[in-house]
Amino acid sequence: MxxxxxxxxxxxxxxxxxxxxxxxxxxxxGYNELIExxxxxxxxxxxxxxxxxxxxxxxxxxxxGFFGQIEQSIAILAMIxxxxxxxxxxxxxxxxxxxxxxQSVSVKAVVTxxxxxxxxxxxxxxxxxxxxVYVGDVAPADMRIVQCKExxxxxxxxxxxxxxxxxxxxxxxxxxxxxxxxxNYLFMGTVVQHGNGRGVVVSTGRHTEFGSISASLAxxxxxxxxxxxxxxxxxxxxxLTMALVIGxxxxxxxxxxxxxxxxxxxxxxAVGLVPELMPAIVTISLxxxxxxxxxxxxxxKRLVSIEDFGNIxxxxxxxxxxxxxxxxxxxxxxxxxxARDPKILHYGLLCNSAVTGDKIxxxxxxxxxxxxxxxxxxxxxxxxxxxxxxxxxxxxxRMMSTVVRKEGKLTLxxxxxxxSVLSRCKYADADGKSGSIDSVQKLIDAKLAEYSxxxxxxxxxxxxxxxxxxxxxxxxxxxxxxxxxxxxxxPPKKDAEQAIAQLTKMGVDVKILTGDNELVAVxxxxxxxxxxxxxxxxxxxxxxxxxxxxxxxxxxxxxxxITPEQKLDVIKALRANGHVVGFMGDGVNDAPALHEADVGIxxxxxxxxxxxxxxxxxxxxxxxxxxxxxxxxxxxxxxTIKYIxxxxxxxxxxxxxxxxxxxxxxxxxxxPMQILxxxxxxxxxxxxxxxxxxxxxxxxxxxxxxxxxxxxxxxFFGPFSSLYDFLTYGIMLFIFGASASVFQSGWFVESxxxxxxxIFVIRTRRIPFVSSRPGKWLTLLTLSAVAFGTILPFxxxxxxxxxxxxxxxYWVLLILMVATYLLLVDAGKVFFYKICKF
Amino acid sequence: MTPYPELMGFWAVCITxxxxxxxxxxxxxxxxxxxxxxxxxxATSTFRFVIDFVFVWALLGLLGLYIVSIDRGSSILFxxxxxxxxxxxxxYTVKNRPARGPEIEKELSP
Numbered sequence: 027m028x029x030x031x032x033x034x035x036x037x038x039x040x041x042x043x044x045x046x047x048x049x050x051x052x053x054x055x056g057y058n059e060l061i062e063x064x065x066x067x068x069x070x071x072x073x074x075x076x077x078x079x080x081x082x083x084x085x086x087x088x089x090x091g092f093f094g095q096i097e098q099s100i101a102i103l104a105m106i107x108x109x110x111x112x113x114x115x116x117x118x119x120x121x122x123x124x125x126x127x128x129q130s131v132s133v134k135a136v137v138t139x140x141x142x143x144x145x146x147x148x149x150x151x152x153x154x155x156x157x158x159v160y161v162g163d164v165a166p167a168d169m170r171i172v173q174c175k176e177x178x179x180x181x182x183x184x185x186x187x188x189x190x191x192x193x194x195x196x197x198x199x200x201x202x203x204x205x206x207x208x209x210n211y212l213f214m215g216t217v218v219q220h221g222n223g224r225g226v227v228v229s230t231g232r233h234t235e236f237g238s239i240s241a242s243l244a245x246x247x248x249x250x251x252x253x254x255x256x257x258x259x260x261x262x263x264x265x266l267t268m269a270l271v272i273g274x275x276x277x278x279x280x281x282x283x284x285x286x287x288x289x290x291x292x293x294x295x296a297v298g299l300v301p302e303l304m305p306a307i308v309t310i311s312l313x314x315x316x317x318x319x320x321x322x323x324x325x326x327k328r329l330v331s332i333e334d335f336g337n338i339x340x341x342x343x344x345x346x347x348x349x350x351x352x353x354x355x356x357x358x359x360x361x362x363x364x365a366r367d368p369k370i371l372h373y374g375l376l377c378n379s380a381v382t383g384d385k386i387x388x389x390x391x392x393x394x395x396x397x398x399x400x401x402x403x404x405x406x407x408x409x410x411x412x413x414x415x416x417x418x419x420x421x422x423x424r425m426m427s428t429v430v431r432k433e434g435k436l437t438l439x440x441x442x443x444x445x446s447v448l449s450r451c452k453y454a455d456a457d458g459k460s461g462s463i464d465s466v467q468k469l470i471d472a473k474l475a476e477y478s479x480x481x482x483x484x485x486x487x488x489x490x491x492x493x494x495x496x497x498x499x500x501x502x503x504x505x506x507x508x509x510x511x512x513x514x515x516x517p518p519k520k521d522a523e524q525a526i527a528q529l530t531k532m533g534v535d536v537k538i539l540t541g542d543n544e545l546v547a548v549x550x551x552x553x554x555x556x557x558x559x560x561x562x563x564x565x566x567x568x569x570x571x572x573x574x575x576x577x578x579x580x581x582x583x584x585x586x587x588i589t590p591e592q593k594l595d596v597i598k599a600l601r602a603n604g605h606v607v608g609f610m611g612d613g614v615n616d617a618p619a620l621h622e623a624d625v626g627i628x629x630x631x632x633x634x635x636x637x638x639x640x641x642x643x644x645x646x647x648x649x650x651x652x653x654x655x656x657x658x659x660x661x662x663x664x665x666t667i668k669y670i671x672x673x674x675x676x677x678x679x680x681x682x683x684x685x686x687x688x689x690x691x692x693x694x695x696x697x698p699m700q701i702l703x704x705x706x707x708x709x710x711x712x713x714x715x716x717x718x719x720x721x722x723x724x725x726x727x728x729x730x731x732x733x734x735x736x737x738x739x740x741x742f743f744g745p746f747s748s749l750y751d752f753l754t755y756g757i758m759l760f761i762f763g764a765s766a767s768v769f770q771s772g773w774f775v776e777s778x779x780x781x782x783x784x785i786f787v788i789r790t791r792r793i794p795f796v797s798s799r800p801g802k803w804l805t806l807l808t809l810s811a812v813a814f815g816t817i818l819p820f821x822x823x824x825x826x827x828x829x830x831x832x833x834x835x836y837w838v839l840l841i842l843m844v845a846t847y848l849l850l851v852d853a854g855k856v857f858f859y860k861i862c863k864f
Numbered sequence: 865m866t867p868y869p870e871l872m873g874f875w876a877v878c879i880t881x882x883x884x885x886x887x888x889x890x891x892x893x894x895x896x897x898x899x900x901x902x903x904x905x906x907a908t909s910t911f912r913f914v915i916d917f918v919f920v921w922a923l924l925g926l927l928g929l930y931i932v933s934i935d936r937g938s939s940i941l942f943x944x945x946x947x948x949x950x951x952x953x954x955x956y957t958v959k960n961r962p963a964r965g966p967e968i969e970k971e972l973s974p
Contacts, residue, residue, distance in 0.1 A: 682882070690874040738893060745886040749923075752879040756934040757942075759868045759875065793957060839939055842946040846926065849953035853919035856960065857890065860916065861897035 032170040032226040038154035040172075042138035051152035058151045058167055058230035070118045074110035085293065090698075093286050133637070135166040136381060138224075143383040155227045158381065159218045161419065168234040169212040169225030171195045175418055176221035176499075179212060193223065217617075221418045222379075251606060251624065252333035252663070255731030256308065259670065262733070267681070271296040274685045281689055288688075290698045295684050307669045311716035315662040323645040324655040325630075331641035333666065334624045336659020338534055338608035339728040340600050341652075342593070342623070345540045348610060348649060349526075349550055350516040354390045356398040357482065360473065361510030362456035362466055368404070370510040373487045375399050375408050377428040377439035379419060389419070391485060391514055415498045425450075429498050438498065440488045440506055444474055447486035453507040455489075460507050474511070481549035483514045483542065518553045525649035526554055532656060533727035537583060537600075539593050539609075539619075544586035551584065564588035567595065575599045593619040606728060610652070627652065660725040665716050667729075672788050673712075674740045676781040679747020687755055693766035695755070695773055697828050704778055704815075711782050711811035718801040721790050738862050743788075746854065750780055750847045757843075762833055771819045771829040772836060778815040779844050782808055787852050791859055794852065876931055883927040887920050918956050922949055 033039050043051070075084075084106065091099035133148040138156040148166040151157065157169055159177075171177070177193040194210050212225050215236040231237055271292045278288035312333075316326040326332055343349070359374075361367040380392035387393065399405040411430040419426035425442020440447055448470070454463045463470075477484055488506035492498065529536055536556065540547050544561045551558050562582040570578060579599040588596070593609075597619055600607045609616070609623035620626030620639035628640035637643055644651050687695035696704075754776040758764040764772060785808060790798035800808075819829035894916070914921075926949055933942035 683878075686878050690871060690878075741889050742886070742893060745882050745889065748882040749879060749886065752875065752882055753930055753934075756875050756879065756930065759871060760934045761937050761939055761942075763868070835939060839942060842943050842950075846946045846950055846953075849950055849957070850919060850922060850926070853922060853953050853956060854890075856957075857916060857919050858893070861893050 030172060032172055032228075036154040036226050036228065038156065038226060040138075040156065041141040042156040043152070043154050044140050048139060048150070048152050048155065051154060052150065055153055055233075056231055057149045059149045067114075067118055071110065071114045074114050075106070089286075089293070090290055095290070133164070133166070136160075136163075136387065143381055145385065145387055151227055151230055153227050153230055156224060157227055158222065158224050159212065160222045160379070161218055161220060163218045165212045165214050165216050165218070167214050167227045167230045168236075169227050171210050171212055171223050171225045174221060174223030175416055177218065177223040178220035180217045180219050181213065193221075195223070220420050250330050250334045251337070252666075252731055253330055255733060256670075258733055259736060267296055267677075270681055270685060274688055277685070277689045283688070283694075287694060291688060291694050291701075293698065295681070295701060307712060307715060308666055310713070311662045311666050314716050315658055319655050319658050322654045322658070323648075323651050324658075325643040325645060326641070327643060328641040331625050332659050333663045334606055334659075335608070335642060336656055336661070336663045336725075337606045337728045337730055338625060338656060338659075340535050340537060340605040341529065341608045341610065342537045342539045342597060342600070342619070343610040343649075344612070344616070345538050345542060345547055345550055349518055349522050349538070349554060351519050354394045354483070354514050354516045356391075356394045356512060357515040358513040359510060360477075360513060362454055362469070362508070363458075363510075365457075367455075367510060368407075370487050370512060371395070371399065371402075371404050372408050372411075373439045373489060373509060374441060374485070374512050375405060376411055376413075376430050377426060377441040377487070379416075379426060391483075391512075394514060395512065417498055417500055417503065423500060423503075425503065427498070427503055429492060436492050436494060438490050438492045438502055438506075440490075440503055441485055441512075444484050444486040444511065447488050447506070448508065450503050450506050451486075451488050451508040452505045455507050455509050463508055470508070475545065477511075477513055478543055478545035479549060481515065481517075481546055481553070483516065483546060484511045485514070486511055518550055519648070521648065521650055523554045525653055526556055528653045529649065529656075532653065532725075534608075534656065537579075537585065537596070539585045539588060539596060541588065542586060544584060547584045547586050556583065558583045560584075561586060564592050567592050572599070576603055579603065590616070590618060594622050597622045606730070657725050660729070661720040662716070663729060664720045664724040665718050668718065668785070668789050669712060669715050670736060671739050671743075672785050674736060675743035675788070676747050676784065678740050678744035679749075680751065680777060680781070682744070682748040683751030683755075686752070691755075691769075693769070696770050696777075700770055700774055700827055700829070703827055704774055704781075707778065707811055707815060708781055711808050712785075714801065714803040714807045715785070718789060718804045719799060721792060721798050723791070735862060739858070742854065742858050742862075743851065746847065746851050747780060747784075750843065751777060753843060757836070757839055761839075762836060767828055767830040768832065771824075771832055772840075774829065775815060775819065775832065776840055776843070779812060779840070780847050782812055782815070783844065783848060784851060787848055787855060791855070872935065876935075879930065880927060883923055886923060890917070890920055915960065918960070919953075922953060922956075925949060 030040075084103075087099045087103045087106070090096075134145050135148045135151050135155075136143060136145055136158045137151060138144075138158070143158065151166045153167075155167075156172075157166060159165060165179070171193055172195055174193055174195050179191050179193055181191050191209065193212065196210060198208070198210055200207055211228075212223065213236060214230075214234040274295060275288050275292035278291065279285050309329075312326075312329040315332050316329060319326055319332070326335075356374075359366060359370045361370055374395040378392045378395055379389050380396050381387045382396060386396045396405070411432045414429040414431050414436060416429070417427040419442070423442065424446040425440055427438055427440045429436055429438050431437075440450070448463070451463050453460045454466045454470075456466070474484060487509045489509055490506050492502060526536055538547055538551070538556075544563060548558060548561065550556075560578070560581040561584045562578050564585070564587040567575060567578070567585070567588060575595060576599045579596050580603060582596075585592070585596055593611075593616070597607050597609055601622075601624065606625075607623045608625045608627055609619045610627040610629075611617075611620055612629050616628075617639040620628060625642060626640040627642045627644065628637050629644045629646075630637070642655065644655075684695060751773065754773050755769075758769045758772045762768065762772075785804070786794045786800055789800060789804075792798040794800075818824045818827075820831050824830075926945075929942070929945035929949070933939075933945060
């Protein structure tokens with residue numbers, strides 16, 4: 027089939043579909059979107075039971091039921107379901123939030139409809155649409171290529187093959203070809219790495235090759251540092267708890283307690299001591315954080331990256347559009363002639379990859395030339411030139427060429443990075459006369475250095491007369507005549523200086539990774555008052571050993587003239603040095619670095635492949651937005667850590683005292699159902715912890731997950747809880763001569779009060795309430811839980827759980843005892859934080 | 865007569881063990897921290913040492929109070945002892961702790 031036959035088959039034409047036809051086809055074929063791998067509510071609900079704790083509880087319920095404890099068994103099951111519903115509610119809402127946030131990140135496609143080229147949302151593409159693709163684009167649908175120029179596509183998403191595949195518009199004449207053999211097709215999700223092309227959409231959405239296999243293409247991103255930390259912590263906690271619970275069971279039976287009672291008690295202790303709410307707390311924290319960040323124009327594509335986002339201590343960023351406005355303006359042009367030669371502008375427009383239509387889109391410098399041309403009426407002056415061929419831009423050559431015809435004469439116009447173009451120039455044009463470039467080389471170098479030093483960017487324009495032939499290629503880009511330079515500027519953003527200062531104050535070391543020359547980067551740094559410790563050039567990096575690179579990345583502020591591979595090397599070296607690295611980029615060449623960084627940050631205006639690779643997408647390309655996001659990430663991290671520290675210390679304290687009490691007491695210190703109920707109540711009281719206020723000093727510097735610190739904290743604060751549990755035992759036994767139910771009720775209330783109220787002490791390093799106020803919802807829910815736990819022994823539910831009312835005198839002693847406990851923990855906290863840094 | 869007299873010894877061992885364990889952990893963490901900062905910090909004065917370990921002195925004092933008051937079954941002794949220690953701890957907290965962020969910030973800085 028000839029390329030143009032595709033138009034007929036798909037009932038379209040070179041001019042594309044009409045808007046009306048496109049609408050009808052949307053109705054017929056649906057939107058161009060994959061059936062997202064949505065997690066159904068039933069799956070989320072089922073997930074609540076897929077954890078070792080639920081397994082222990084279910085086993086416990088079965089064991090209780092088997093031994094005739096039907097009421098206990100039902101109660102345990104009821105608690106399992108209640109706990110699962112709480113987890114389900116939060117997790118399902120978090121799923122919905124993330125989905126909504128992801129949808130707000132737009133993916134665009136350039137289509138031709140009714141003869142006009144326009145940019146539309148990729149989901150609106152329909153079969154029959156004529157789509158143009160350029161370097162960095164992700165193919166929005168499966169397309170038959172009708173026209174292409176040196177088109178190379180990375181099909182790794184479909185084939186796993188990392189080398190690009192060359193594409194053609196020619197017919198292949200294959201019988202039953204496999205998708206891999208269809209080199210005249212462009213498949214949805216594949217990335218244009220080189221050249222450009224145009225195709226007719228054959229299939230969209232789930233009917234595409236990508237759609238059919240997308241179910242098996244689950245994103246397999248590596249775990250974040252925080253995830254690894256949490257996992258390690260959870261494993262450590264569960265295995266320790268299990269070992270101790272086995273110990274409790276063995277000791278209890280050894281001292282003659284009934285085996286069944288010992289078994290049920292051990293299982294309940296296991297459940298009571300494991301912080302089973304931790305995944306829910308983390309999910310709630312992250313989803314709340316994502317919502318807050320969305321309000322600050324930061325879209326979180328990958329929830330789990332939020333904590334690493336807050337912990338970034340090295341931020342690598344491109345210069346353009348981040349530190350500068352990102353809107354390149356053609357400031358001037360310069361030729362070797364005495365008078366400025368307007369031919370430079372003509373050639374700049376003729377050798378240009380921008381797509382012109384209602385809106386000019388494409389390479390920003392090409393767009394800037396067009397904007398200048400339109401504003402000054404120059405675009406009319408090139409009407410006499412007819413385009414013949416194009417050798418597209420690529421990152422290796424850093425240049426492009428076009429061949430144009432005027433009055434029968436063919437001219438190859440070349441435009442690109444000065445160094446690249448100059449290396450291919452043999453002559454220079456001055457006042458219409460061509461001479462050897464060597465004679466003016468010093469002048470050119472001095473002028474370029476002057477412009478670069480002043481922060482300008484230049485593109486060189488060169489040309490040569492060529493003979494007629496079928497096609498032109500990079501081999502034709504030799505023996506050129508230099509015409510002059512186009513001078514662009516991208517001035518620093520007004521708010522960039524303040525944002526950099528803010529990031530530095532937050533302990534984030536900003537490093538500039540740019541393909542530009544060092545002079546431009548240094549000038550920008552001077553303008554923004556960024557102290558430059560060292561400038562490392564790409565050519566220097568090439569000569570360095572890996573240990574030298576690791577040292578250079580520590581000292582370097584500017585990494586200039588570096589390739590995408592070197593950006594990757596810099597990020598890898600920083601990570602190897604122990605930094606949490608954020609990378610902010612928006613170009614196709616940034617995608618590998620976005621993947622490699624701990625947190626890949628892109629912007630909504632970035633190429634699709636960058637947005638796809640990023641964890642975080644900024645709706646505004648602005649460093650202030652980034653600083654806000656980092657601060658939010660730190661708050662989420664701080665609140666998650668609070669829960670971990672609090673539950674660990676309380677749980678371990680209770681574990682030791684429960685183990686000891688069950689051995690020496692003639693009865694169980696607390697019934698299994700009572701332990702389970704206390705645990706549930708405690709978990710509920712923690713539900714608002716993610717909304718707690720975070721002290722300012724916690725967000726000042728990046729912090730890291732430190733399992734050693736959690737261990738030290740547990741070792742130190744755990745015994746406080748044990749001590750006061752033992753004290754309660756003493757009061758109940760020796761002052762009140764308590765019966766089993768009075769003892770259990772007394773310990774329940776004391777244990778619950780201390781466990782819940784200690785959050786007000788542990789949540790801050792400051793003086794609780796005086797210099798650090800907790801969140802209102804945390805205060806409200808915690809105090810409500812304490813009130814509920816206090817009146818519980820006097821209620822019918824308390825009766826059902828085996829509680830009984832406590833002597834009035836006990837309440838007085840309890841208040842005094844808990845107050846001493848909290849003050850002692852607070853004094854201990856002062857000591858602890860003096861010697862243990864986190 | 866104290867109820868459950870047979871359990872008193874076991875209980876006293878448990879509560880003493882937990883208080884001593886906490887004291888031992890504090891000394892270990894303190895020594896460990898001194899070891900890590902050996903080259904950069906000057907030796908701590910005796911007075912500073914006493915102040916740093918205030919909570920340990922309070923803890924050991926409370927341990928004595930708890931054992932004596934419970935052994936005697938005296939809730940009055942228990943309550944009054946607690947009130948005295950609480951007053952001391954409040955005074956310590958107010959006097960010896962940076963209440964404002966910047967001072968804690970300094971401690972937290974990398």
